[in-house]
Amino acid sequence: MAVPRRDMWHSRLVSVLKVLLPLIALVLLSTLFLFSRKINPEDAIPYASVNAENRLRDPKMTDAGFAGMTSDGSSLTIAADEAKPTAEGGALKLVQGLLQTPDGAKTELASAAVALDSAQKMIELTDGAELHASNGYVVQAQGFGVSTADTRVESRGPISAIGPGGQLTADHMVLSQQAAAGPYLLVFNGKVRLLYQPKR
Structure with a gap:
């Protein structure tokens, strides 16, 4: 009995494809390896740019911050480029x-x-500090003590300031609430000298 011509054609096609398809796959794989970019094993991993030994020897945090509320309802936020633990x-x-x-x-x-004193509930701004009050005063001092328990900012030593009335110097400055539920005032005391500069 003769095999139909159509079946013969189909059998030959299958035989050819059995050889041809694996060859095509091999060609594709070889071109993949040929044109792929070479990987340098010494390339640094993006998130491993920090020297671990230095970090263990000198522990610190970057982009650190503190946020809290005082007992009288004021909000206090502190942001720093770098933070280090201390005793x-x-x-x-x-x-x-x-x-x-x-x-x-x-x-x-x-x-x-800034130094954080957890025991005293104080934040000590040091190495030259500046305060910008909403009433227009800009106060400079060697340092400020900021309470985290209640609303109180106190200068460490004498201050110099520029405000709506002119330039002034004083032995001491404190920003605090005057009484329970009272107003918050910026008070200069000690030897206060004002150079009055009226607005023109």
Whole structure:
């Protein structure tokens, strides 16, 4: 009995494809390896750019921050470029802070370094500090003590300030609430000298 011509053609096609398809697959695989980009095993992993030994020897945190509420309802936030642990609690460098009292007044703080004293509930702005009060005063001092328990910012030593009335110097400055549920005032005391500069 003769095999139909159509079946013969089909059998030959299958035989040819059995050889041809694996060859095509091999060609494709070889071109894949031929044109692929070479991987350099010495290339650094993006997230492994930190020297682990240095970090273990000198532990620190970058882009650190502190946020909290005082007992009288003021919000206090501190952001620092770098933070290091210390025996007292911690130290931060290149600091920006914001104190917002319940009456809506905002006081901006800045210093080169900050020390956190957990036991005393104080944040000590050191190495030259600046305070921008919402009433227009810009106060500079060697340092400020900022309480985390209640709303109180106190200068460490004498201050110099520029405000709506002119330039002034004083032995001491404190920003605090005057009484329970009372107003928040910026008070200069000690030897206060004002160079009055009226607006023109």
